[in-house]
Amino acid sequence: MDIICSIGPNIKRAEDLDLLAENGMTAARFNFAHVQEGEYSFTASLIKYLKEKYPGIKIIQDIQGSKLRISTKYPKEFLATKGQEVYFCTESYYNSKRALAEEFNIIPIACCGNKFDFRNVTQVLIKDRTMEFEIINNSEDFQVIKTLVKRGGIIRAEKGVNAVGFNRTLIKLSLKDKKDIIFGMENDVDIVCLSYTIDPVNILELKKYIKQVYKYVKSGKLPCIWAKIECKEGINNLRDIVKNCDGIMLGRGDLFAEVNPLDIYFCEQQVLNFMKRSTKPLIVATYLLESMKNSTLPYLSEINEIYRFMDKKVDGFMLAGEVSSGKYPKEALEFLVNMVNKYSQDNINKLPKK
Numbered sequence: 618m619d620i621i622c623s624i625g626p627n628i629k630r631a632e633d634l635d636l637l638a639e640n641g642m643t644a645a646r647f648n649f650a651h652v653q654e655g656e657y658s659f660t661a662s663l664i665k666y667l668k669e670k671y672p673g674i675k676i677i678q679d680i681q682g683s684k685l686r687i688s689t690k691y692p693k694e695f696l697a698t699k700g701q702e703v704y705f706c707t708e709s710y711y712n713s714k715r716a717l718a719e720e721f722n723i724i725p726i727a728c729c730g731n732k733f734d735f736r737n738v739t740q741v742l743i744k745d746r747t748m749e750f751e752i753i754n755n756s757e758d759f760q761v762i763k764t765l766v767k768r769g770g771i772i773r774a775e776k777g778v779n780a781v782g783f784n785r786t787l788i789k790l791s792l793k794d795k796k797d798i799i800f801g802m803e804n805d806v807d808i809v810c811l812s813y814t815i816d817p818v819n820i821l822e823l824k825k826y827i828k829q830v831y832k833y834v835k836s837g838k839l840p841c842i843w844a845k846i847e848c849k850e851g852i853n854n855l856r857d858i859v860k861n862c863d864g865i866m867l868g869r870g871d872l873f874a875e876v877n878p879l880d881i882y883f884c885e886q887q888v889l890n891f892m893k894r895s896t897k898p899l900i901v902a903t904y905l906l907e908s909m910k911n912s913t914l915p916y917l918s919e920i921n922e923i924y925r926f927m928d929k930k931v932d933g934f935m936l937a938g939e940v941s942s943g944k945y946p947k948e949a950l951e952f953l954v955n956m957v958n959k960y961s962q963d964n965i966n967k968l969p970k971k
Contacts, residue, residue: 618957619643619933625941631666636947637940641954644675646935649797650684651775657800664804675808678801682812683788685778688725697769703750705741707732710760726778729791732759740781746874779874785815790822802836810866814844817857847871852884855891865892870903889929901926902935906953910943927960
């Protein structure tokens with residue numbers, strides 16, 4: 618059973634990784650949506666430290682793909698309050714209208730597609746649905762979306778955005794994705810995980826680019842390719858996606874924002890039931906022990922849900938905010954490891970005795 622830990626703000630130096638590595642982490646996940654070129658050197662030092670001191674721990678590089686985020690061009694924090702008007706726009710529009718940005722609460726969204734991909738957006742959500750914005754209208758050229766705040770919060774650069782109805786079908790690897798992949802291969806990552814995989818075409822493009830890069834970089838091996846499933850399109854195309862990749866990660870945080878919350882259980886069951894018949898690994902990610910970001914004890918519902926996943930024979934779990942930014946990373950990791958061990962031991966005890 619893999620126990621994957623997201624590496625985030627809690628890791629300020631390489632030695633901080635010992636806390637995770639010595640308490641049950643089997644793989645370290647680096648989310649390159651939050652890694653800029655200027656941070657490559659520090660990230661490389663963390664990977665090198667793990668490879669040298671803990672060679673059994675796998676390195677996972679999670680690349681952004683078609684995931685939407687507040688642009689890094691947005692320089693401040695903004696508290697959006699209920700009833701307020703907020704405008705979301707493309708980066709190109711924001712660059713041309715910076716003088717108006719302060720006055721009209723104009724927020725740029727980073728997107729590797731084009732403005733017409735926003736044509737059918739019906740709702741804007743931020744940070745896994747914790748913030749909600751109702752669409753009032755779109756500009757004629759779809760560069761600006763006028764919204765009304767339904768559930769507010771703090772908006773800042775790099776926060777995840779879910780634009781319900783956004784068209785991802787024509788989006789390809791971005792320049793940032795390609796630079797990140799080169800970095801990952803130069804540092805011998807074990808797995809490259811593509812966020813927001815919606816079609817086998819996404820995986821085939823990634824594979825093709827990795828093979829091209831492999832000819833020119835000093836890399837000892839080709840990494841495994843995982844598809845991260847976090848929207849309805851990916852679930853609908855799961856069969857063909859699985860055929861073309863080495864493993865699946867179920868990203869429940871974005872899935873919660875991409876589909877109707879009442880449908881979450883059925884979407885998860887669809888993935889679990891299909892992967893139970895597959896020989897390829899399934900990792901369940903995010904919202905596992907979310908309460909342990911601020912507490913040393915999880916909710917009963919979280920415990921029951923993790924056991925439900927183990928009953929479905931998943932191959933591993935990924936802790937995100939619990940260990941990357943939470944107050945109790947060691948306690949969260951230990952609790953999950955103890956749950957996995959307890960479940961395995963209980964199953965052994967139930968076997969008929971000779």
